[in-house]
Amino acid sequence: MSVLVYISTQDGKATKASLEVASFAKNMNSGDVIALVSGDISGDANLGSVGVAKVLHYSDTVTDNSQLSKLTQAAASATGASVIVFSGNNEGKAIAPRVAIAMSAGYVSGVTSLPEGKTFTRNVFSGKATAAINVNSDVSVISISPNSFGIKSEGEEAAVESFSAELGPQGVVLNGFTPTSNNGSVPLPEAVRVVSAGRGLKGPENWGIVEDLANVLGATTACSRPVGDMGWRPHHEHVGQTGITIRPDLYIACGISGAIQHLAGVNQSKVIVVINTDPEAPFFKAADYGIIGDVFEVLPKLTEAIKAL
Amino acid sequence: MKLLVCISKAPDTTSRIAFTDGNTRFDESGVQFIVNPYDEWYALVRAIELVEANGGSVTTITVGDASCDPIIRKALAIGATDAVRIDAIPTDSVHVAKLISDYVKDKSYDIIFAGKETIDHNSSAVPAMIAECMGLPYVAFATSIEVEGSSATLNCETTGGINNVTVNGAFVLSATKGMAEQRIPNMRGIMSARTKPLTVVEASNMTASTEVNAFKLPPASGDCVMVDSDNVAELVRLLREEAKII
Secondary structure, X not given: OEEEEEEOEEOOEXXXXXXXXXXXXXXXXXXXXXXXXXXXXXXXXXXXXXXXXEEEEEOOOOOOHHHHHHHHHHHHHHHOOOEEEEEOOHHHHHHHHHHHHHOOOEEEEEEOOOOXXXXXXXXXXXXXXXXXXXXXXXXXXXXXOOOOOOOOOEXXXXXXXXXXXXXXOOOEEEEEEEEOOHHHOOOHHHOXXXXXXXXXXXXXXXXXXXXXXXXXXXXXXXXXXXXXXXXXOOHHHEEOOOOEOOOOOEEEEEOOOOOHHHHHHHOOOOEEEXXXXXXXXXXXXXXXEEEEOOHHHHHHHHHHHHHOO | OEEEEEOOEEEOOOOOOOEEOOOOEEOOOOOOEEEOHHHHHHHHHHHHHHHHHHOOEEEEEEEOOHHHHHHHHHHHHHOOOEEEEEEOOOOOHHHHHHHHHHHHOOOOOOEEEEEOOOOOOOOOOHHHHHHHHHOOXXXXXXXXXXXXXXXXXXXXXXXXXXXXXXXXXXXXXXXXXXXXXXXXXXXXXXXXXXXXXXXXXXXXXXXXXXXEEEEEOOOOOOOOEEEOOOOHHHHHHHHHHHOOOO
C-alpha cells in the first residue's frame, strides 16, 4: 500500500502547501508516501523531512493540467497507490479531478482532516457545514484544503528516482506569469495570519496602519469586496464569497461590517478578531474577540503592543 | 461561435443551511434557489458577450430535475439562446461531468464554460472532469478571455499570481471574478425566455463513485469576547495566552 502525493516546487524546494500535502499523507498511515515532482528539484526538495519515503522526479517542467494529469496517472500506476493527494490550491483543483476521471476514482475536494477509512471530511456550503464523504472506488483522489492540517516534521532524507512517462500533447500553452503576492508575503489561500480591512479605512491612502500590523504579525493583507471594487486595493486581495476563500489561524478584520458574503470566505478561520466602530456590525456575532472602536486609534496601539512582545 | 455554459442550481447565499434524511440530504424546504453566481455572473455573461461580438449561440446545460427550470429560464432571460436539462438528481461531480460529457461529445462546441465552483458543494471539479472525459484542454480560474479565430488567450488565477495562457481549438474553462459583470435581465429578455427552447434529456444510469455519509453543522460559535478599545494589551494577552495564536 502506498499514497502518492503531487508536489509543486519553488526554486527546487517543495512549497508550503505541498509539504502540508505530504505531511497529511504520512499521517494517514496508509503505507509509504511517494512524492511526484516535475521540473526543478534541489536534493529531495525537503520532502524527506515530512515523512516522504521516495521521490519520483520527472525532469522537464510541465504546466498543462492534461499532461500533469497523465504524469500523475503514470506515477500512480507505477507505485500502485491507493490514495492520490493534491493540495486544494488552484493548481491541484485543476489536475486532481482529471486524474479521478482517468482512473475511475472517486474524488473528494477540499478535505480538512485525516480520513476514517475511506470516509473524508470536507467543508460545504461555503464553510457553513461539513460533509463526510464515502469513496466507493478502489482508488481515492483527494485535495487538501490549504492550512487545514499543518506541517509535522518527521523523517530523514528521501530517495530521489528519475521517472518518465508519455504525457501526450500540450493543450494549454503558458505565455507568462505575473506575481500578485505583495513583497513576497505568503499567498492568501495559504496564509496563517491575515489582516483585512474594509470601507472603515475611508481611503486607500490609510492602508499604512493595516500594513504595519500585518508586518509585525508576519501576516498577509486582504480586503473586503467594496474596497476591491472601488480600486482601493488590488482585486487579488479580496476575500469573500466571490473572492478568495481563506482559512488562516488568525483573521483580523478592521472596519469590515461582516456581510454574509464576506463571512463565506473567512468563516473557516480558526480565530477571528473584529475591530469596528459599529457595535451592531454583524461580524461581531462570528468573531472570537471584538473591539468596538476606531481602527485609526486601535490599529497603531495593537501594532505597538505586538511589537513589544 | 458555438458556446456551452454549465449552469447549476444553488441555494441563495443567505439561505438557512439544514439537512434531512438522516443528515444525508440538503433540506430544500423554504430555500430560495438561484443560478450559481460563478456560473451566472462570470461564465454565462462572458459567453453572451463573446456571441454578441462574434455571432453564434450560447446553450446552457444543467443536470437536475424540473425544479431547476426557473433558474434555467433566468439564464435564458439574461441572454442564452437555448437550454438543455439532463433529467437526473446529481449525486457527485463525477456523475454530473459524465452526464454532460456524454450529451455534449458529438455536438462540437467551441468552448465549454462553467463557474469556478458552486456555492453549495464548492468542489471546483466538474469543468476539469468534463475536459478529461472529452479529452479537451482545460483552463482553470480564468479571469479574462479574448478569442481570435480558433485561438483563445486567457488570464487565470494561480497560486501567488496570474498566468497568461493560449489554447487552440475547443476547450473547457472555469470562470472567476473579473470575467464579466453581473447582468440584470430586462423585461424583453424575461418575456422572450418563456418561449426559448428548453430541451429535457433522459439520463443514463451510473454507479456513484462517492456518496455523502453525513452532513454536519459546525458547533455554534461561542460568544465574542469584547475587549475595551483602551485596553489593546488585553487583546494581545488573550491572543497569546487563551487562543495561543501569536
